[in-house]
Amino acid sequence: MQLDPNAIADYNQSQLEGHQRKLSYWTQEVATAEPIIRKLIDFQIAIPSWALGTGGTRFGRFAGGGEPRSLEEKMADVGLLHALNQASGAISLHIPWDIPTDYDAIKGLAASYSLAFDAVNSNTFQDQPEQELSYKFGSLQHVDAAVRQQAIDHNIDVIRHGEALGSKALTVWLSDGSCFPGQLNFRKAFGRTLDSLGEIYAALPEDWKLFVEYKAFEPNFYSMTVGDWGSSFLYASKLGPKAYTLVDLGHHLPNANIEQIVSILLNEGKLGGFHFNDSKYGDDDLTAGSIKPYQLFLIFNELVDGMDARGMNHATSLGWMIDASHNVKDPLEDLLQSVEAIQLAYAQALLVDRQALEEAREANDVAQAQEILQDAFRTDVRPLVAEARRRAGGALQPLALYRQLNVRQQLIGERGAKTIATGL
Numbered sequence: 001m002q003l004d005p006n007a008i009a010d011y012n013q014s015q016l017e018g019h020q021r022k023l024s025y026w027t028q029e030v031a032t033a034e035p036i037i038r039k040l041i042d043f044q045i046a047i048p049s050w051a052l053g054t055g056g057t058r059f060g061r062f063a064g065g066g067e068p069r070s071l072e073e074k075m076a077d078v079g080l081l082h083a084l085n086q087a088s089g090a091i092s093l094h095i096p097w098d099i100p101t102d103y104d105a106i107k108g109l110a111a112s113y114s115l116a117f118d119a120v121n122s123n124t125f126q127d128q129p130e131q132e133l134s135y136k137f138g139s140l141q142h143v144d145a146a147v148r149q150q151a152i153d154h155n156i157d158v159i160r161h162g163e164a165l166g167s168k169a170l171t172v173w174l175s176d177g178s179c180f181p182g183q184l185n186f187r188k189a190f191g192r193t194l195d196s197l198g199e200i201y202a203a204l205p206e207d208w209k210l211f212v213e214y215k216a217f218e219p220n221f222y223s224m225t226v227g228d229w230g231s232s233f234l235y236a237s238k239l240g241p242k243a244y245t246l247v248d249l250g251h252h253l254p255n256a257n258i259e260q261i262v263s264i265l266l267n268e269g270k271l272g273g274f275h276f277n278d279s280k281y282g283d284d285d286l287t288a289g290s291i292k293p294y295q296l297f298l299i300f301n302e303l304v305d306g307m308d309a310r311g312m313n314h315a316t317s318l319g320w321m322i323d324a325s326h327n328v329k330d331p332l333e334d335l336l337q338s339v340e341a342i343q344l345a346y347a348q349a350l351l352v353d354r355q356a357l358e359e360a361r362e363a364n365d366v367a368q369a370q371e372i373l374q375d376a377f378r379t380d381v382r383p384l385v386a387e388a389r390r391r392a393g394g395a396l397q398p399l400a401l402y403r404q405l406n407v408r409q410q411l412i413g414e415r416g417a418k419t420i421a422t423g424l
């Protein structure tokens with residue numbers, strides 16, 4: 001289904017008076033309101049194809065109905081999100097779950113929804129039915145060179161699919177590692193993985209990036225061969241200038257100071273991008289901002305500070321993506337919530353008085369430095385984000401309109417009540 005553009009305009013009209021009342025404080029009192037709105041309009045957050053279905057747990061999967069059954073339907077879902085919020089203008093494909101049959105048709109479809117293709121993702125953490133050798137004991141780290149070669153070839157194949165669609169990056173997340181002490185020679189595993197990544201890196205087109213995503217644990221529970229930002233940074237540094245570290249917010253051990261990691265990677269020019277989600281315990285893949293919104297703000301505070309220090313374009317110089325998946329919520333509602341949480345954190349970070357913060361820091365005025373950050377975090381920036389959406393052609397309140405239009409019921413009508421999206 002495609003949204004009737006009049007539905008958004010009519011809805012916004014019905015909400016306009018209340019919105020303008022809330023916005024008037026900003027336009028009248030805050031000098032930076034206008035540049036913040038413009039930055040928000042430019043800021044797009046990619047949607048992973050695997051987030052559009054109801055994610056499962058190890059214990060079960062409860063389909064919500066109307067889930068996309070094909071790549072085309074996944075793109076239609078992202079098109080819906082983008083129509084509603086004008087901030088989800090890209091989709092990230094996972095191969096082989098999302099192999100296009102007709103590239104021109106898929107590109108045409110993407111254009112009809114105003115979508116770009118974000119990073120493509122390889123999959124060497126599962127065995128596919130037609131696959132010759134197994135990844136049970138790893139892929140790029142495997143002791144058998146033939147398994148490593150199979151995984152390298154798959155990644156190069158993924159690059160070729162991405163090239164045909166206009167993607168500009170490959171994200172490699174490996175489940176490689178070990179479950180028990182003694183199982184793996186860490187040095188050899190690192191060396192083999194580096195060599196394998198080197199072959200993939202050599203196959204990258206000139207204007208592509210390679211994102212090396214780390215994860216502390218799971219599915220391996222003793223060691224992960226790309227287990228933390230240090231090892232990812234090491235791989236990326238050794239590989240070369242097109243390789244970067246990718247930070248997935250759920251891939252750290254509890255209480256890790258992610259904002260400090262982000263700041264250091266950014267300063268070294270090695271931060272490639274993000275997978276946004278939230279986490280209480282581990283790789284929970286919960287809605288961005290649902291558990292630790294202050295952490296999300298502090299991360300954006302470092303991003304804005306570091307990107308400005310390096311003269312980087314906020315919207316285009318890093319890869320911004322969501323990586324979440326749900327068992328209990330409508331995935332489209334969840335994604336609308338995640339995108340909004342990210343925009344709110346970004347807007348709050350843009351509000352921080354950086355000069356005053358630096359002065360407080362230089363004077364060792366700890367309380368004042370804290371006040372400056374908390375003042376921005378405690379500001380209700382929802383009218384700014386809504387105004388950015390309105391100006392871009394989106395809905396003032398996307399989730400409310402999604403419900404008002406009964407989008408899920410319409411999708412169930414089109415696709416059926418018992419559909420299961422391909423993916424995680």
Ligand code: PSV
Nearest residue numbers: 121173213215248275283323
């Ligand atoms: C597995 O942890 C994972 O969630 C990683 O975050 C990847 O980005 C994603 O799957 C898709 O491969």
Ligand code: MN
Nearest residue numbers: 213248275323
């Ligand atoms: Mn991820």
Ligand code: MN
Nearest residue numbers: 248250251283
């Ligand atoms: Mn993950």
